[in-house]
Amino acid sequence: MVLPGEKSNGKIYIGVVGVGGVGTHFLSQLSTLLPTQPRLRIALITSSTKAIYSTSTSPSTISLDNWRHDLSTSNSTYLYPHLIPHWLANCPGHAVLVDNTSSPKLVEETYTQCLKNGISIVTPNKVAFSASQQEWDDLQASSYPRNPDGGFLYHEATVGAGLPILSTIKDLLDTGDKVPSYPSTFPPHKPPEIVIINSITPNQITHISGVFSGTMSYLFNTFSPTSPFPQPQPWSTIVRQARSLGYTEPDPRDDLNGKDVARKLVILARLIGLSVASTDAFPVQSLIPAALEKQGGSADEFLNKLENYDGEMATLRHAAESEGKVLRFVGSIDVATQNVKVGVEKVGKGEPVAGLRGSDNLVAIRTERYKESPLVVQGAGAGGAVTAMGVLADLLRVVRQVPS
Amino acid sequence: MVLPGEKSNGKIYIGVVGVGGVGTHFLSQLSTLLPTQPRLRIALITSSTKAIYSTSTSPSTISLDNWRHDLSTSNSTYLYPHLIPHWLANCPGHAVLVDNTSSPKLVEETYTQCLKNGISIVTPNKVAFSASQQEWDDLQASSYPRNPDGGFLYHEATVGAGLPILSTIKDLLDTGDKVPSYPSTFPPHKPPEIVIINSITPNQITHISGVFSGTMSYLFNTFSPTSPFPQPQPWSTIVRQARSLGYTEPDPRDDLNGKDVARKLVILARLIGLSVASTDAFPVQSLIPAALEKQGGSADEFLNKLENYDGEMATLRHAAESEGKVLRFVGSIDVATQNVKVGVEKVGKGEPVAGLRGSDNLVAIRTERYKESPLVVQGAGAGGAVTAMGVLADLLRVVRQVPS
Known part of the structure; x- marks a missing residue:
């Protein structure tokens, strides 16, 4: 000093x-x-x-x-x-x-x-x-x-x-020409934990969505590719492979619980002017089956038991395929409705996140000016x-x- | 002062x-x-x-x-x-x-x-x-x-x-951990107008490519979509439409000559440490047929005559389709080979530029660190x-x- x-x-x-x-x-x-x-x-x-x-x-x-x-x-x-x-x-x-x-x-x-x-x-x-x-x-x-x-x-x-995500959002906020006007009362179905702060700098961001975890990106790009030939491996096999390649935490449950993505969504939401009480303030889908969550045990024990749920994941993928879609683990923030959520979504093959490869991250930012198609930043989002x-x-x- | x-x-x-x-x-x-x-x-x-x-x-x-x-x-x-x-x-x-x-x-x-x-x-x-x-x-x-x-x-x-393109490239250059070592003599086939300057700050960018013109993006996204149904309109019709929508300059030849993209490539190349004599130092494909180039005349006269070349453009698209590809107007810079070029390319449908919509720009930056898949920035690249x-x-x- x-x-x-x-x-x-x-x-x-x-x-x-x-x-x-x-x-x-x-x-x-x-x-x-x-x-x-x-x-x-x-x-x-x-x-x-x-x-x-x-x-x-x-x-x-x-x-x-x-x-x-x-x-x-x-x-x-x-x-x-x-x-x-x-x-x-x-x-x-x-x-x-x-x-x-x-x-x-x-x-x-x-x-x-x-x-x-x-x-x-x-x-x-x-x-x-x-x-x-x-x-x-x-x-x-x-x-x-x-x-x-x-x-x-x-x-x-x-x-x-x-990836230049936060700096890009800050530039958008700093050069914002629209202060969005939202209802000062909240729709009754919204949790009070997410609130728009009206006193921040003019901001024009209306929607952020994307794939924010390299691990989840790899798992779903491999499990639910845009081209379904050859037939992908079972879900638990892909999780095992990802772990052996170093794409997951030593215990894959630390990725599968969705908490890492939830933390990133909290950061993004606050940056664009939402007040978010915590990662518990919005729905976060965990990919750890509820029964296994209770059982605890080692990572290897978990992976052995995860095989029993391969059928459920395959059913989910088939449902997407029947609509011409793929599965991705998506986080999204909608400013006007104060809707923040994290979980598996069926995504049209023409959407940017459908075309992701490897363990890339992708963030799509919609604003007053980038309204018709979003500003997209994409690339490796993890690694030392x-x-x-x-x-x-x-x-x-x-x-x-x-x-x- | x-x-x-x-x-x-x-x-x-x-x-x-x-x-x-x-x-x-x-x-x-x-x-x-x-x-x-x-x-x-x-x-x-x-x-x-x-x-x-x-x-x-x-x-x-x-x-x-x-x-x-x-x-x-x-x-x-x-x-x-x-x-x-x-x-x-x-x-x-x-x-x-x-x-x-x-x-x-x-x-x-x-x-x-x-x-x-x-x-x-x-x-x-x-x-x-x-x-x-x-x-x-x-x-x-x-x-x-x-x-x-x-x-x-x-x-x-x-x-x-x-779009945060130059600032992202500057951040990559500033935080570069690799000074690429290139041959100090140039391959005999290279023009002497493009030279690597070794004295610039450490730089790790190896390749830049993308679609740098909103006009060209709109024209080719419409003329050569990833899904070929319904059959696209003839090339000259699409150019006319783009003009009436305000997506081209008043005289579309100012877009079709490729000069605007060439100027952007010169800027990008110099930013990453290449010395480029001018926009004439590398191949730039003009989409104005040579015969029409000579004739001059008004923009409307040009558009009327452009219809005679719709067959050529359709042949080009069919050639791409037969390989499962689409046409895009791409600019690219390869640092190691000092290769800069601008023109129509056949692009695999899985490539980022194939999925472009509307008049979006896209730049894909490959570096030592973003090697396996590039850092991509995408979005509206034109407009007041x-x-x-x-x-x-x-x-x-x-x-x-x-x-x-």
């Missing part, structure tokens, strides 16, 4: 927390970038066990050439989360927390404190943005521009990894390299806005 | 040139935005006949409430282009030239002068960026960041109107409202980077 009366040295100090899949890619990409970004300094790298950081306020001496070795041989244990804002506040220039974890504790103990102290945050961590609406509101109120002295807060990679790229692009967004 | 020793007042002064289709939408969108952007001031609005501007350096008194009336009743003739940089330089804060024209004269007499004086430019005008490579290089050298004191230069709307939105988003990019 640059104290009143002190002058920032114009440098930008980066504190990197988490060196897993995303963190490792991030540091690798950052090291290639450093020669062209003379303002950047590495102030801190911390894992869950070790840390390296410079103990003076002079320009950091942390090099990325050998960071993995330096970290593993460091004498310093990891930096306690609650100390991170203080550490970064001591940097003699603008500081940025790069949270490459999925830790709720880190969010709780650092985010608001950092932002209020003018420290920026860039992160792919969905935790802070998909929890309570209150937490979202607090973060917005703590960060720039709502708080003129606050740090910047960017989280592009929380939805679609490196593209996620890290989204984080790095956010970091560069901060750099561009910090005066030198 | 803020002179040495003077302090900027933190405001941002906007000079708007051109009040045609894009300019009118731009001013309308800007006026809705002003209440949330207290730093913005309108310093100048000029058409090709009239102008309104404030004659003092105090905050402008130009209001957008009634600009069309104010302009038409103004006693001031239009501001000569060569005077614009001087006028904007007198503003007591950061100045931005918004060029909503397609005028080469304006480019020639204002762009470099503005940029060198720290005045930013945002524009949908392709002229400056698709002319000679030397002009492109001069603009880059005059603007920020190559010139640390230069103005910002953004032209998102030169390709795909409001979405073009103006692209210009306005660029203006907000400037605002975010100018210290207050």
